[in-house]
Amino acid sequence: MNYGIDLKDVSVWFGEGSERVDAVRHASFTVPEGGSFGLVGESGSGKSTILKAITGLAENWQGSITILGNQLGKTRSNQFYKSVQMVFQDPYASLHPRYTVDQVLSESLSLNTFDNIDQRIVAALDDVGLGQSFRFRYPHQLSGGQRQRVAIARALVLEPSILLLDEPTSALDVSVQAEILNLLTDLRQEHDLTYLMVSHDLAVVGHMCSNVGVMNSGEIVEILSIEDLRERKTNHPYTRQLLEASV
């Protein structure tokens, strides 16, 4: 089988010497192409750091990260950013306040040397269920859910095959969360996307993913299928603790 994402023995750290913090230790997991994998854990468990290591936002890492068959080195190629895109947690913080939706989308398109920018923006806005009337609005003229749709559109215009989702709905109300999760489910089917999703909410991961890695203080303590998680077939006390706390 082809793996969209393949991590082997990945460790990530911040700082040097006595300041060094090992945020992720020896993490290994695979996500098949077109699959969806969730990482759950508490704050500080290292789940977002794994996404940062993949995108190159965290520079100090070792081990092997393979994306769509290409092993990653120190730097990321332009091709990498065309195939891997990320949606961040807080839609209030992740959009430039002085850029219109149109500017946000066209900037990432022109940086990645796409043509037909106009058509692509129209298509991307339609994809995420925002009409053309939103195209020239500023972020402060949008609600939280609409902003997150723009953030998803920004990731999608580059036609990636892998989306990294870092708590995409935790800043939203439950009714808006339902809309965004449905949108992500539909987009994955339409565009054959591979999802790697980070969340602290077991129910959200359970809804979106087929396999879950449970993280605790920098280590993946258990990887299990959603069916096993649902039936509480877990071998690790920490997973059990999370399950009990989240009801």
Next chain:
Amino acid sequence: MTDTLLRVDNLTVSFPTRTGVFEAVRDISFSLGRERLGIVGESGSGKSMTGRSILRLIQKPGLIDAKQISLHGENLLEFSEKDMRKVRGHRISMIMQDPKFSLNPVMKIGDQITEGYRLHKKISKAEARTASLEMLDAVLIRDPERVYNAYPHEMSGGMGQRIMIAMMLIPGPEILIADEPTSALDVTVQKEVLEIMDRLVRERGMGLIFISHDLQLVSAFCDRILIMYGGRIVETCRADRLQDATHPYTRGLLNSMPQLAYPRPHLEVLARDDAWRDQPSVSGHLEASDVP
């Protein structure tokens, strides 16, 4: 549980804006006994404004208008600002969402806890210290001495919120208003903090107003629930009967939540009805039928 601690009648909170008056809370009435009352709603539903207006903490140009907000029959709206300061913290206290923003970063934790306490009670520094250490112990902080002399940045989120609970409970208030007290915490820590708060509120026979956006959490933790939408109370119910709620908004919220045990390909999307905004508020007064 049925003796009324707090009674709010016809509360409206309004903010004048350039485009007219915006009413964040619109004509709601409810009362609180010695119980755990949950107020649930989405952002912008007016739940936090309701909590703040009880303590008259709405800043100008915001306006509080009500027939009465009475604590044991005394109408708080008629109190002077000076009298109000004796109510805040002493008889009614409030815990905010994020301990990172509620604690003074440049003041030792012990000094912060004793500061409010010594304002309300005429006692010596040494007595206040002893009481604070006992209180820190009561919120299950393992090493009260160390925490007493520490600064807020040395504490985790869960510790910070426990310190807030200790600080708010030490003057012995009758009512605690907790505004999203655990939203900034991890699930496992959240459970621990709620248990501590629950135990202390129960032991002291206090009334608790628990404001949250999380329906499941409130139904597991409270006795009675008010559901707010667009500044109004659209439904009230006993917490253990939340599953039988009938209002389309409550049902919509319940159905739009993903549940681990019940997988579905798509979540139900809440279809909002403008009529919900215009319906009159449901009374949130304590009824005999609310007592299990």
